Amino acid sequence: MTLLSLTNVSASYGASQALFDVNLSIAEGEVLALMGRNGMGKSTTVKVICRLLRHSGGQARFAGRDLAGMPAHRAARAGIGLVPEGRRCFAGLTVRENLIAAARSGPWDMASVTRLFPRLAERQDQVAASLSGGEQQMLAIGRALMTNPRLLILDEATEGLAPVVRQEIWAALARLKSETGMALLVIDKSLRELSRVADSAVILEKGRSVWQGDFADLTPEITDRHLGV
Amino acid sequence: MTREHLLNTALMAVLLLFPLWAWATDEPFLITLTTRAVILAIAGVGLNIALGFGGLVSFGHALFFGLGGYAMGILAYHAQTYTPVADWPMTIEGTKSMPVIWLVATLVSGLVALGVGALSLRTTGVYFIMITLAFSQMFYYFAISWPAYGGEDGLSIYVRNGFFGLNTMDPIQFFAVCYVLLAGVLFFTARLARSPFGLMLGAARQNETRVEAVGTRPYRLYLIAFTISGAITGLSGALFADLNRFVSPVMFSWQTSGEIMVFVILGGVGRVFGPVAGAALFILLEHVLGGLSEYWHIYLGALLLGTVLFARGGLYGMIAGRAAAHD
Numbered sequence: 001m002t003l004l005s006l007t008n009v010s011a012s013y014g015a016s017q018a019l020f021d022v023n024l025s026i027a028e029g030e031v032l033a034l035m036g037r038n039g040m041g042k043s044t045t046v047k048v049i050c051r052l053l054r055h056s057g058g059q060a061r062f063a064g065r066d067l068a069g070m071p072a073h074r075a076a077r078a079g080i081g082l083v084p085e086g087r088r089c090f091a092g093l094t095v096r097e098n099l100i101a102a103a104r105s106g107p108w109d110m111a112s113v114t115r116l117f118p119r120l121a122e123r124q125d126q127v128a129a130s131l132s133g134g135e136q137q138m139l140a141i142g143r144a145l146m147t148n149p150r151l152l153i154l155d156e157a158t159e160g161l162a163p164v165v166r167q168e169i170w171a172a173l174a175r176l177k178s179e180t181g182m183a184l185l186v187i188d189k190s191l192r193e194l195s196r197v198a199d200s201a202v203i204l205e206k207g208r209s210v211w212q213g214d215f216a217d218l219t220p221e222i223t224d225r226h227l228g229v
Numbered sequence: 230m231t232r233e234h235l236l237n238t239a240l241m242a243v244l245l246l247f248p249l250w251a252w253a254t255d256e257p258f259l260i261t262l263t264t265r266a267v268i269l270a271i272a273g274v275g276l277n278i279a280l281g282f283g284g285l286v287s288f289g290h291a292l293f294f295g296l297g298g299y300a301m302g303i304l305a306y307h308a309q310t311y312t313p314v315a316d317w318p319m320t321i322e323g324t325k326s327m328p329v330i331w332l333v334a335t336l337v338s339g340l341v342a343l344g345v346g347a348l349s350l351r352t353t354g355v356y357f358i359m360i361t362l363a364f365s366q367m368f369y370y371f372a373i374s375w376p377a378y379g380g381e382d383g384l385s386i387y388v389r390n391g392f393f394g395l396n397t398m399d400p401i402q403f404f405a406v407c408y409v410l411l412a413g414v415l416f417f418t419a420r421l422a423r424s425p426f427g428l429m430l431g432a433a434r435q436n437e438t439r440v441e442a443v444g445t446r447p448y449r450l451y452l453i454a455f456t457i458s459g460a461i462t463g464l465s466g467a468l469f470a471d472l473n474r475f476v477s478p479v480m481f482s483w484q485t486s487g488e489i490m491v492f493v494i495l496g497g498v499g500r501v502f503g504p505v506a507g508a509a510l511f512i513l514l515e516h517v518l519g520g521l522s523e524y525w526h527i528y529l530g531a532l533l534l535g536t537v538l539f540a541r542g543g544l545y546g547m548i549a550g551r552a553a554a555h556d
Binding site: 052071072073074076077081082084090092093097101102103104143146147 | 423431436439
């Protein structure tokens with residue numbers, strides 16, 4: 001069953017159009033990789049899905065509901081969880097407070113989040129601003145999980161992290177997929193890691209979705225043409 | 230125990246022991262002075278919920294302070310003149326009961342804060358400051374032109390209102406009532422600050438978009454905070470009017486809003502006990518410097534400038550160090 005669908009979605013920042021007829025869909029439990037070079041519209045697409053930016057054309061639907069006119073907080077309550085680019089935890093709050101503040105009823109709570117990321121349990125009384133980059137990323141994912149989303153969006157979740165921490169994050173995503181069946185929309189540059197979790201992919205180029213299909217069907221020619229530098 | 234907890238304990242101990250010492254040495258004026266500090270501290274703690282935790286720079290909290298004062302004044306005036314407050318649609322009698330007056334003051338101030346907040350919070354920044362100021366000035370001029378309750382001259386209440394089993398005309402007993410209320414308000418505020426609501430309010434102050442992204446509407450958070458803030462400030466207004474046995478439109482004036490803001494800034498914005506320290510320092514300066522010169526506000530202004538420029542965490546920031554966003 002389709003959870004999220006964008007059909008010919010366009011969006012602008014003021015007079016500057018950033019998205020042109022973007023199409024993608026995610027089914028329940030599916031992991032979709034949203035790919036593209038820098039500045040191609042990946043984060044803008046995420047903003048549209050999370051209602052941090054209104055789309056100006058096309059149709060966006062989530063769990064059968066039209067997202068047009070829906071404010072960001074309602075989209076989050078409807079089940080769209082976001083791990084934003086650059087982590088963006090609540091810097092002045094402790095780990096525990098970051099998690100409690102975002103909590104909504106559902107299977108994800110402090111215990112299950114700290115089981116996924118045991119390091120958060122060790123740091124629970126530490127202020128978020130004093131955590132390492134990797135720990136902040138785990139906290140950002142944990143915070144999004146505490147909202148008990150049906151779709152979790154991760155925007156460059158492993159960017160700028162040490163390799164060992166990246167592995168921890170990828171392992172956590174793999175567990176999310178296998179153990180919870182949660183739908184994921186992942187933006188990342190690592191094709192190798194994406195190939196381990198993603199079921200399908202959409203490639204954006206200059207604000208347009210230029211390729212979509214099963215991740216297994218991504219050939220070197222396609223990635224070279226659309227993702228090569 | 231952190232340095233901040235030690236400071237909180239010391240502050241509350243001084244506020245309790247000083248009037249006890251004044252009572253033992255028969256200095257009722259000093260008890261009244263401390264009672265004034267305690268009551269104004271409640272107003273500061275109230276404003277701090279909006280200003281410190283929510284980042285809402287309200288320059289109109291005198292509105293709620295005045296409403297609390299007039300709630301007490303009107304109810305007590307009708308009780309002492311044996312006239313009803315209203316005849317229609319039902320007869321509402323006045324009262325000299327403190328708990329009833331507190332309840333009315335808190336409810337009225339909270340409800341008005343809800344209405345004022347619902348409109349004002351649609352604006353931000355300097356517009357929010359101006360619209361809150363405008364509301365309080367509106368009530369100020371209304372009170373001036375309301376002859377039924379004294380107009381510009383205000384309204385005198387001959388006997389302080391009553392509280393079960395206490396002689397509230399006795400300064401130390403009235404102080405005890407106010408001190409317990411301050412402690413209750415501080416306990417509530419501390420719990421609020423650490424609740425998911427309080428945490429989210431602090432988070433919204435840091436970044437509204439992130440709060441929206443986790444499913445909370447910042448406007449709703451701000452409105453609840455503003456309402457609670459107004460209700461607590463209203464309680465303080467009722468106590469202040471009872472202390473002086475007098476209410477006047479000055480309680481609604483922008484100078485009063487400014488003074489409440491000074492308590493918060495001097496003590497430490499966003500620190501639960503900050504406004505208590507700020508109000509105590511303000512009263513101390515008013516008493517000491519006011520005895521030296523009638524232009525004591527100049528020194529207060531210099532102190533405030535120094536605090537804003539060099540000690541932005543206020544007294545608490547200087548002594549207890551930097552706080553977490555919610556402390």
